[in-house]
Amino acid sequence: MRRFALLLALAGVVCLHLAMRHKEPPLVAVADIGPAMNFGWVRIQGSVVRKPSLVWEGEKVSYLSFSLKDGSNYIRVAASGDVAAELDESGLLPAAGTAVQAGGTLEFDRENRFRLRLHSPAHLQPVSSPSVGDQSPAATGAKGDMR
Numbered sequence: 488m489r490r491f492a493l494l495l496a497l498a499g500v501v502c503l504h505l506a507m508r509h510k511e512p513p514l515v516a517v518a519d520i521g522p523a524m525n526f527g528w529v530r531i532q533g534s535v536v537r538k539p540s541l542v543w544e545g546e547k548v549s550y551l552s553f554s555l556k557d558g559s560n561y562i563r564v565a566a567s568g569d570v571a572a573e574l575d576e577s578g579l580l581p582a583a584g585t586a587v588q589a590g591g592t593l594e595f596d597r598e599n600r601f602r603l604r605l606h607s608p609a610h611l612q613p614v615s616s617p618s619v620g621d622q623s624p625a626a627t628g629a630k631g632d633m634r
Contacts, residue, residue: 515529516558517533518559518560522595525595527592528591528592529590531555532589533555534584534587535553535581536555536556536583537554539553539580539581540553549567549571550566550571551567551571551580555603564591564611565602565604566605566608570608585613
């Protein structure tokens with residue numbers, strides 16, 4: 488009986504994992520972000536305010552960040568390590584005014600300032616925006632893979 492319970496629990500965890508691999512993080516407005524969303528996976532679509540700031544370590548970018556405005560507010564988008572280096576080397580860094588969709592985890596500091604952390608270069612995608620302020624998935628047509 489004990490082995491059956493363990494097997495059933497393990498099967499349930501595997502099923503949950505498989506189901507979540509195919510679920511996209513929600514597309515949210517920056518104004519709707521709050522401290523309760525710390526470490527939550529989200530997608531944000533907006534316009535890059537100015538070119539990304541880069542921190543170099545030797546010949547390679549070790550950190551990058553830029554501000555994204557979605558029509559409701561601003562958020563800092565950041566990447567570090569291999570993700571930052573790959574974005575730079577592949578030429579995927581967005582220019583000022585570019586409409587993008589960024590997906591990752593939200594991080595808050597002690598003063599409740601937040602930023603979006605990119606975990607893969609694939610989580611930053613250029614989009615053709617009908618209206619930067621319109622965040623509905625129907626209006627954006629965005630369905631990028633943000634896992």
